[in-house]
Amino acid sequence: xxxxxxxxxxxxxxxxxxxxxxxxxxxxxxxxxxxxxxxxxxxxxxxxxxxxxxxxxxxxxxxxxxxxxxxxxxxxxxxxxxxxxxxxxxxxxxxxxxxxxxxxxxxxxxxxxxxxxxxxxxxxxxxxxxxxxxxxxxxxxxxxxxxxxxxxxxxxxxxxxxxxxxxxxxxxxxxxxxxxxxxxxxxxxxxxxxxxxxxxxxxxxxxxxxxxxxxxxxxxxxxxxxxxxxxxxxxxxxxxxxxxxxxxxxxxxxxxxxxxxxxxxxxxxxxxxxxxxxxxxxxxxxxxxxxxxxxxxxxxxxxxxxxxx
Numbered sequence: 001x002x003x004x005x006x007x008x009x010x011x012x013x014x015x016x017x018x019x020x021x022x023x024x025x026x027x028x029x030x031x032x033x034x035x036x037x038x039x040x041x042x043x044x045x046x047x048x049x050x051x052x053x054x055x056x057x058x059x060x061x062x063x064x065x066x067x068x069x070x071x072x073x074x075x076x077x078x079x080x081x082x083x084x085x086x087x088x089x090x091x092x093x094x095x096x097x098x099x100x101x102x103x104x105x106x107x108x109x110x111x112x113x114x115x116x117x118x119x120x121x122x123x124x125x126x127x128x129x130x131x132x133x134x135x136x137x138x139x140x141x142x143x144x145x146x147x148x149x150x151x152x153x154x155x156x157x158x159x160x161x162x163x164x165x166x167x168x169x170x171x172x173x174x175x176x177x178x179x180x181x182x183x184x185x186x187x188x189x190x191x192x193x194x195x196x197x198x199x200x201x202x203x204x205x206x207x208x209x210x211x212x213x214x215x216x217x218x219x220x221x222x223x224x225x226x227x228x229x230x231x232x233x234x235x236x237x238x239x240x241x242x243x244x245x246x247x248x249x250x251x252x253x254x255x256x257x258x259x260x261x262x263x264x265x266x267x268x269x270x271x272x273x274x275x276x277x278x279x280x281x282x283x284x285x286x287x288x289x290x291x292x293x294x295x296x297x298x299x300x301x302x303x304x305x306x307x308x309x
Contacts, residue, residue, distance in 0.1 A: 001116070001117045001118070001119075001122065001126075001127070001130045001135055001136070001137045001138070002014070002116060002117070002118040002119075002138050002140070003118075003119060003120075003122055003127070003137055003138065003139045003140070004118065004120060004138075004139070004140035004141075005120055005140065005141055005142070005143065005149060005266070005300050006120045006149070006262065006263060006265070006266020006267075006270075007143045007144075007149075007240075007266055007269065007270040008120075008140050008141075008142065008143050008144060009143070009144040010090060010118045010120070011041070011044070011090070012144070013118075013140075014088055014116060014118070015048065017086065017116070018030070018049075018069065018086070018088070019049070021085060021086040022049065022052055022068050022069060026085035026086055026113065027068075027070075027083060027084050027085050027086075027112070028068065028069045028070070028084065028085065028086045028087075028088075029069075029070045029071075029072065029077075029080070029083075029084040029086070029087045029088065029110065030045070030069065030070070030071045030072070030087075030088045030090070031072055031073070031074045031076075031077055031087065031088065031089045031090070031107065031110075032071070032072075032073060032074070032089075032090050032091055032238070033073065033074050033091055033094045033095065033096055033097040033098075033103075034073070034091070034094065034237065034238060035058040035059060035073055036214060036215065036234070036238060037090075037091070037237065037238035038056050038057075038058045038071055038072060038073050039056065039058070039215065040238060040239075041056075041071050041238075042054065042055075042056035042071045045069055045071060049068070049069060052067075052068040052069060053067040053068045053069070054067055054068065054069045054071065055067035055069075055070055055071070056070075056071040056072060057070065057071070057072040057073070057076045057079070058072065058073045058075075058076060059073070059075075062076070065079055070084075074089065074096075074097045074103045074106065074107065075096075075103065075106075077103070077106035077107055077109075077110045078106045080109075080110040081109060081110070082109065082110070082111065082112045083110055083112055084110055084111055084112055084113065084115075085112055085113035085114070086113060086114050086115070086116075087107070087110055087111050087113075087114075087115045087116075088115070088116045088117075088118065089107055089115070089116070089117045089118065090118045090119070091118070091119060091237055091238070092117045092118065092119045092122065092126060093119045093120075093121050093122055093123055093126065093259055094237060095233075098123065098126075099123075117130065120262065120263065120266060121258075121259035121262050121263060121296075123259075141299075141300040141301075141303035141304055141307070142303075142304045142307065143269070143270070143275070144272070145271075145272040145275045146304070146308070147269060147275035147276065148301040148304055148305075149265070149266070149269070149297050149300055149301055150265065150268045150269045150276060150277050150278065150279050151279070151294065151297055151298060151301065152248075152251075152261075152265055152279040152280070152281045152293070152294055152297070153278065153279065153280050153281065154251075154281045154283060154286065154290065154294070155169075155280060155281065155282050155283070156283055156284070156285060156286065157282065157283075157284070158284055162249075162250070162282055162283075162284065163196065165282060166182075166197075166247065166249060166282055167197075167200055169247055169280055169282070170182070170197065170201060170228065170247065171200075171201070173228075173245045173278075174201060174203075174227055174228065177227075178243055178244075178245045178277075179221065179224075179227065179228070179241055179242075179243060179244050179245070180227070180228040180229070180244070180245045180246070180247065181228070181229050181231060181235060181244060181245075181246045181247070181264075181267060182197070182228060182229070182230045182231070182246075182247045182249055183231055183232065183233070183235075183236070183246065183247070183248045183249060183264055184230060184231070184232060184249050184250070185232070185249075185250060185253035185255040185256060186232065186255065187208045187209070187210060187232055189249075189250075190206060190208050190230055190231060190232050191206055191208075193230050193249060194206035194230040197228075197230060201227070201228065202227075203225075203226055203227035203228065204226065204227065204228050204229070204230065205217055205220075205221060205226045205228070205229045205230070206229075206230050206231070207229050207230070207231045207232075207234065207235065208231060208232040208234055209232065209234050214234070218239070221241070222241060233260060233264075235267075236260060236263045236264045236267070237263055239267065240267075240270045240271065241267075242271040242273060242274045243271070243273075243274040243277065244267055244268055244270075244274075244277060245268065245277050245278050245279075245280075246264060246265065246267050246268050246277070246278070246279045246280065247280045247282060248261065248264055248265075248279070248280065248281050248282065249282050250282065250283065250284070251281035251282060251283050251290060252281075252283040252284055252285055252286065252287050252289075252290060256289060257289055258289045258290075258292035258293040258296065259293075261281070261289065261290065261293035262293050262296055262297060264279075265279045265293070265297060
């Protein structure tokens with residue numbers, strides 16, 4: 001198991017072993033819980049392994065199932081019975097894989113040889129099970145550019161004042177021409193928050209799981225056509241944008257676990273040219289999940305400092 005912080009380059013870490021396995025004629029699979037990430041990874045792998053047959057399998061794209069490297073959602077693993085000589089599972093803590101015995105059984109059944117599991121925020125149960133099964137856990141608390149993880153700034157506001165603070169924080173980011181993600185805990189809150197913000201600031205976008213053309217809109221955001229995105233957990237993983245700033249609206253909401261808060265915070269500072277940035281937790285009051293998330297980020301940064309001494 002690879003336990004590495006957000007932005008450490010987990011995919012890059014396993015590139016050499018993927019290359020070696022393919023050169024040895026072995027069947028390689030790379031499984032991810034989310035469809036959007038599968039499509040993005042397929043594009044990356046297709047560029048890296050140009051001489052090999054790279055395919056992807058997810059809902060709506062299941063015509064071809066055999067390749068040198070198969071990138072697929074964890075749901076699609078049901079197609080393979082003791083097939084992969086090397087099977088890599090990333091984001092094992094993510095929905096819907098985490099805690100799903102059916103998907104976990106698909107993963108175990110698809111393995112013929114070796115496997116690697118990866119996560120920035122593995123659960124205690126996953127770590128315990130892996131160690132008790134005789135597996136090795138490799139920890140990496142530094143990003144590839146060796147800059148510390150951005151530590152969240154917590155802003156407490158009650159009632160309507162949390163909206164006033166949101167407008168002020170967003171205004172400051174947009175004035176500096178910084179691209180911004182604003183996370184809301186639910187789709188309903190995401191849509192209502194976007195309707196509110198668009199009154200004051202143009203160039204915004206609302207993205208959640210029910211929006212069909214997400215990839216196209218994300219592309220336009222990357223091009224600078226849109227200035228900010230109001231979104232949900234759909235963008236907490238698998239996306240990287242230079243110089244991104246993040247605001248988590250009502251980060252104390254019951255739906256936000258410490259793992260989710262760490263993952264969302266990990267969207268910031270991922271690029272070498274922009275290794276820093278701001279993560280803002282807008283809350284009504286602090287809770288245990290926020291404290292755990294902040295403490296975990298600080299622990300990772302302390303480990304990095306000790307390593308650099």
